[in-house]
Amino acid sequence: MCDHCHESKPRRKVGIFRTLMHLLLLYALLVFGAGTLIHTGHPVAVELGRLIHTVTFVEPGIYWAESSGLDPLADGLRLLAHGVDVARFV
Numbered sequence: 245m246c247d248h249c250h251e252s253k254p255r256r257k258v259g260i261f262r263t264l265m266h267l268l269l270l271y272a273l274l275v276f277g278a279g280t281l282i283h284t285g286h287p288v289a290v291e292l293g294r295l296i297h298t299v300t301f302v303e304p305g306i307y308w309a310e311s312s313g314l315d316p317l318a319d320g321l322r323l324l325a326h327g328v329d330v331a332r333f334v
Contacts, residue, residue, distance in 0.1 A: 272324055275302050279327025297325060 274296055281293030297303065302325045309318035 271300060275300055275321070275324045276327050278302075279325045280330055281327070283327055283329045293327075 278293040278296035278300070281289040281296070284290070302321060306318050306321045306325070309315070309321060
């Protein structure tokens with residue numbers, strides 16, 4: 245028998261789960277990084293952070309979660325969107 249005949253289908257489900265987790269991590273890093281850029285105070289960084297927040301639909305996501313009764317999700321998105329206050333450390 246050939247080696248590729250022994251491949252199993254559950255491996256594909258793991259690949260889809262891994263891909264979804266990578267996309268979720270990428271989304272969280274984009275939102276967090278954008279919030280951090282906004283807090284730098286530099287005009288270009290602030291506008292880039294706002295643009296990233298616009299593209300990732302953070303504010304509508306927060307409003308949707310609040311109106312749907314998913315307050316922990318809204319709080320988590322709000323926390324991510326805040327980022328780190330870098331100007332305080334400089």
